[in-house]
Amino acid sequence: xxxxxxxxEISVASPTKIIxxxxxxxxxxxHPKTGRTELETAKTPNLDRLAGKGICGLIDPVAPGITPGxxxxxxxxxxxxxxxxxxxRGVVEAMGINFDLKPADIAAxxxxxxxxxxxxxxxxxxxxxxxxxxxELCRLxxxxxxxxxxxxxxxxxxxxxxxxxxxxxxxSEVSDSDxxxxxxxxxxxxxxxxxxxxxxxxxxxxxxQAKKTLAKHRPANMVLLRGFSRRPSLPTMPxxxxxxxxxxxxxxxxxxxxxxxxxQVLETGTTxxxxxxxxxxxxxxxxxxxxxxxxxxxxxxxxxxxxxARVIEEIDKALPTLLDLEPDVIVVTGDHxxxxxLKGHSWHPVPILLYSRWCRPDRVGEFSESAxxxxxxxxxxxxxIMPLAMAHALKLTKFGA
Amino acid sequence: xxxxxxxxEISVASPTKIIxxxxxxxxxxxHPKTGRTELETAKTPNLDRLAGKGICGLIDPVAPGITPGxxxxxxxxxxxxxxxxxxxRGVVEAMGINFDLKPADIAAxxxxxxxxxxxxxxxxxxxxxxxxxxxELCRLxxxxxxxxxxxxxxxxxxxxxxxxxxxxxxxSEVSDSDxxxxxxxxxxxxxxxxxxxxxxxxxxxxxxQAKKTLAKHRPANMVLLRGFSRRPSLPTMPxxxxxxxxxxxxxxxxxxxxxxxxxQVLETGTTxxxxxxxxxxxxxxxxxxxxxxxxxxxxxxxxxxxxxARVIEEIDKALPTLLDLEPDVIVVTGDHxxxxxLKGHSWHPVPILLYSRWCRPDRVGEFSESAxxxxxxxxxxxxxIMPLAMAHALKLTKFGA
Numbered sequence: 001x002x003x004x005x006x007x008x009e010i011s012v013a014s015p016t017k018i019i020x021x022x023x024x025x026x027x028x029x030x031h032p033k034t035g036r037t038e039l040e041t042a043k044t045p046n047l048d049r050l051a052g053k054g055i056c057g058l059i060d061p062v063a064p065g066i067t068p069g070x071x072x073x074x075x076x077x078x079x080x081x082x083x084x085x086x087x088x089r090g091v092v093e094a095m096g097i098n099f100d101l102k103p104a105d106i107a108a109x110x111x112x113x114x115x116x117x118x119x120x121x122x123x124x125x126x127x128x129x130x131x132x133x134x135x136e137l138c139r140l141x142x143x144x145x146x147x148x149x150x151x152x153x154x155x156x157x158x159x160x161x162x163x164x165x166x167x168x169x170x171x172s173e174v175s176d177s178d179x180x181x182x183x184x185x186x187x188x189x190x191x192x193x194x195x196x197x198x199x200x201x202x203x204x205x206x207x208x209q210a211k212k213t214l215a216k217h218r219p220a221n222m223v224l225l226r227g228f229s230r231r232p233s234l235p236t237m238p239x240x241x242x243x244x245x246x247x248x249x250x251x252x253x254x255x256x257x258x259x260x261x262x263x264q265v266l267e268t269g270t271t272x273x274x275x276x277x278x279x280x281x282x283x284x285x286x287x288x289x290x291x292x293x294x295x296x297x298x299x300x301x302x303x304x305x306x307x308x309a310r311v312i313e314e315i316d317k318a319l320p321t322l323l324d325l326e327p328d329v330i331v332v333t334g335d336h337x338x339x340x341x342l343k344g345h346s347w348h349p350v351p352i353l354l355y356s357r358w359c360r361p362d363r364v365g366e367f368s369e370s371a372x373x374x375x376x377x378x379x380x381x382x383x384x385i386m387p388l389a390m391a392h393a394l395k396l397t398k399f400g401a
Numbered sequence: 402x403x404x405x406x407x408x409x410e411i412s413v414a415s416p417t418k419i420i421x422x423x424x425x426x427x428x429x430x431x432h433p434k435t436g437r438t439e440l441e442t443a444k445t446p447n448l449d450r451l452a453g454k455g456i457c458g459l460i461d462p463v464a465p466g467i468t469p470g471x472x473x474x475x476x477x478x479x480x481x482x483x484x485x486x487x488x489x490r491g492v493v494e495a496m497g498i499n500f501d502l503k504p505a506d507i508a509a510x511x512x513x514x515x516x517x518x519x520x521x522x523x524x525x526x527x528x529x530x531x532x533x534x535x536x537e538l539c540r541l542x543x544x545x546x547x548x549x550x551x552x553x554x555x556x557x558x559x560x561x562x563x564x565x566x567x568x569x570x571x572x573s574e575v576s577d578s579d580x581x582x583x584x585x586x587x588x589x590x591x592x593x594x595x596x597x598x599x600x601x602x603x604x605x606x607x608x609x610q611a612k613k614t615l616a617k618h619r620p621a622n623m624v625l626l627r628g629f630s631r632r633p634s635l636p637t638m639p640x641x642x643x644x645x646x647x648x649x650x651x652x653x654x655x656x657x658x659x660x661x662x663x664x665q666v667l668e669t670g671t672t673x674x675x676x677x678x679x680x681x682x683x684x685x686x687x688x689x690x691x692x693x694x695x696x697x698x699x700x701x702x703x704x705x706x707x708x709x710a711r712v713i714e715e716i717d718k719a720l721p722t723l724l725d726l727e728p729d730v731i732v733v734t735g736d737h738x739x740x741x742x743l744k745g746h747s748w749h750p751v752p753i754l755l756y757s758r759w760c761r762p763d764r765v766g767e768f769s770e771s772a773x774x775x776x777x778x779x780x781x782x783x784x785x786i787m788p789l790a791m792a793h794a795l796k797l798t799k800f801g802a
Contacts, residue, residue: 027761029759029761030761030762035762037761058777058779062800062801063404063407063785063788064778064781064785064788064789065785065787065788065789065790065791065792065793065797066407066411066788066792066797066800067792067797067798067799067800068799068800068801069799069800069801069802070802071801071802072800072801073801082800082801083407086801087801087802089802092802093802227802342759345799346759346792347789347792347797348761369761370763370764370777373763373764373775373776373777373779374775378779378780379778379779379780379781
């Protein structure tokens with residue numbers, strides 16, 4: 001029996017409300033000059049007060065030492081084992097542009113690339129063509145029909161696009177055409193089992209037609225496809241948790257992820273204030289709110305320590321909007337760490353704070369990486385967060401007699 | 402997908418260097434007079450300073466409450482699940498004497514023992530005959546050929562030896578002849594499945610011939626065999642981690658274990674200084690160094706609290722030799738605890754200290770059992786150490802998109 005099966009068995013619908021506030025890339029590393037992380041540098045009186053009343057800890061999104069992408073990071077926060085539910089690159093890209101994938105669609109991530117006259121790849125990114133140029137080229141390829149399968153091509157950003165294969169008898173078990181290096185020809189797409197023969201044939205024919213169409217568009221005179229995948233069928237949050245969940249996220253990627261687990265995605269803006277206002281407006285209609293704040297991660301990726309700290313201060317300032325609603329449970333954490341010093345996602349565990357009138361408070365009085373080490377939640381896998389939030393909202397019955 | 406598969410997928414070769422310093426049996430228990438463990442009694446200014454800059458914690462080599470042998474203790478430190486990769490007694494003994502086991506060989510651990518005129522075992526250890534006597538008797542049995550199978554017999558220590566069966570069609574699934582008690586006759590070796598019939602027959606014939614040969618050598622007038630096993634095929638550290646790993650260990654057992662996981666075993670002495678000098682000399686040729694120090698465990702097994710503390714002080718004094726090399730990651734820990742008060746291996750978790758410029762320091766400023774409780778690594782399974790060391794050496798890429 002896996003964790004979700006257990007939760008499904010013991011979860012009950014109830015009027016109590018849970019807010020899961022995800023501060024993307026929250027965890028950091030100390031600034032060499034001050035010895036304080038981004039979170040420890042930011043002035044956060046509201047979060048500190050909440051930490052004092054609540055219980056804190058550190059979570060490992062995937063496993064100690066493993067740096068998670070946004071998808072496994074979020075799936076784990078929603079309670080889904082990120083190893084078991086590994087979502088393919090094509091699907092992730094499609095979610096990122098909010099593409100409405102049907103259950104039978106096969107999505108692949110594409111690159112426009114440059115090949116020389118002998119067909120050898122000389123630039124896997126076609127000199128990073130502009131997003132406008134990408135959109136123009138996608139229009140040339142979009143809507144082809146091959147062997148009864150329709151191919152939908154949509155731009156992502158710069159040289160990146162997605163190709164979605166829609167039709168009957170397709171399977172995702174095919175290899176990439178992208179050789180992941182220059183100086184060699186693109187590879188043929190190969191079926192990895194007998195069911196995938198049709199998919200491989202159609203992908204190869206699509207690539208051949210694309211090559212012809214793009215011949216005069218050097219540097220973007222060829223395509224590379226990888227990560228063929230189908231939208232996974234996940235047990236939804238309403239099924240597992242008996243929740244009526246809503247997602248408030250400005251960025252399409254996170255909206256796509258939320259939809260994948262059965263959340264209702266609410267229209268909102270991209271600022272913290274707009275997102276919090278959306279929550280307030282919809283507070284009576286749902287019992288679970290996933291609120292996603294992106295700017296901390298962006299600042300971390302840019303290596304901008306000060307900006308990351310400033311965004312955390314902004315969140316802290318806006319926090320009373322949420323607290324005034326008196327949710328039964330509020331969880332504040334991140335999907336992974338993004339230390340400004342590393343300019344990217346990292347493996348460091350993420351601080352977490354859970355407040356509920358039913359939590360057993362620890363002695364932590366500030367919300368920071370170093371204080372969370374001695375928190376009452378200890379160090380735990382991120383997949384444990386949802387069961388803990390549900391328990392503190394009195395939405396789980398007893399296991400066993 | 403198991404942990405090693407994941408690591409294999411995301412690990413990358415890089416010039417950064419990792420030192421894993423294993424202080425055998427490091428963990429201890431407080432002396433009743435002082436309330437301080439061996440590690441807490443030793444003066445360790447260098448380790449304490451490193452703990453201040455690094456991150457600490459406690460590891461469970463196998464699982465809480467489980468006392469590990471040296472083999473599972475080390476396998477876990479190298480990242481291998483000790484339940485999945487359970488290595489038979491015969492193979493462990495063979496590694497311990499640096500015997501060159503071939504992949505198809507079946508090794509059994511043997512005891513010379515005493516039987517009375519009716520064949521009943523009266524002493525399972527033949528009065529602990531000398532190692533010299535053991536070697537002499539082994540020469541009498543070594544090199545027998547039975548049914549096309551050659552039997553290689555080598556002395557270990559005192560009454561202990563190994564019997565290695567080399568030939569075609571052998572299997573390890575046979576029962577022990579050692580009844581593990583006196584007052585009964587040795588048992589017949591029995592096949593546990595159909596494939597093992599030949600192995601059982603040959604083992605029984607070997608025992609019968611040994612009995613004849615040894616008849617006049619009372620008290621060592623019989624043999625008992627147990628732990629028939631074949632060298633397991635483990636994914637190697639170069640395969641899994643893309644490392645070029647070297648082992649520096651004075652004792653054959655640990656050299657054998659290192660070889661089993663694909664490390665290059667370097668020639669070295671048995672003192673701490675000699676081992677550290679070997680590391681320094683070979684620093685440019687490898688990117689991972691397993692350094693094993695045995696004397697802490699030996700002192701613990703002898704119940705010699707003071708000696709164990711003194712060895713830890715020696716290690717601390719020699720530590721600058723390693724630190725001066727400025728490794729990207731240094732991990733200091735043990736394969737299990739060996740409290741002098743228990744005179745043996747124990748289940749107590751083992752202190753660990755990891756230093757890297759990319760670690761997130763905690764508030765621990767000394768390397769001791771009690772300080773490590775509040776360390777930022779928390780309490781974690783020993784198998785997580787390698788992923789953490791790899792991450793801090795920036796040798797792991799992101800998992801998932």
